[in-house]
Amino acid sequence: MSESARTLNVFFDVDHTLVYTTHEQSSLRPGAHEAMARLKDAGHSIYVWSAGGQLYSERTVERFGLSEWVDGCFDKHPRVEPRPDLIIDDDWYLVEKYGGYCVSQYKEVNESDRELLEIVDKLAERGDL
Numbered sequence: 523m524s525e526s527a528r529t530l531n532v533f534f535d536v537d538h539t540l541v542y543t544t545h546e547q548s549s550l551r552p553g554a555h556e557a558m559a560r561l562k563d564a565g566h567s568i569y570v571w572s573a574g575g576q577l578y579s580e581r582t583v584e585r586f587g588l589s590e591w592v593d594g595c596f597d598k599h600p601r602v603e604p605r606p607d608l609i610i611d612d613d614w615y616l617v618e619k620y621g622g623y624c625v626s627q628y629k630e631v632n633e634s635d636r637e638l639l640e641i642v643d644k645l646a647e648r649g650d651l
Contacts, residue, residue, distance in 0.1 A: 531606055533569045608620070
């Protein structure tokens with residue numbers, strides 16, 4: 523991270539951003555571990571939130587082995603604390619509201635998906651890593 527860069531509160535959405543879930547299966551989007559590790563190594567705080575609630579977010583983090591990078595889990599609430607500096611979400615409206623990056627909906631297992639890593643590369647290019 524450059525000396526002028528600030529630490530960010532980065533919020534990841536769960537459904538269709540981090541994971542693809544059906545009644546039969548649940549799959550983590552490729553690059554999630556590496557993206558979170560790179561953000562954490564750069565000094566940023568990482569949070570996971572979902573309209574499914576805090577417990578759902580916590581279960582998702584545990585299930586997919588993300589706990590070592592995640593600082594907290596929340597229900598998606600407009601007054602969440604800490605405030606998001608940047609969100610990664612499949613909902614363009616929320617990305618416009620909070621600022622961040624909109625990803626395509628992860629609605630099927632796709633091992634070649636690199637969207638989360640591309641976002642981290644963009645953050646590195648702008649000096650946030």
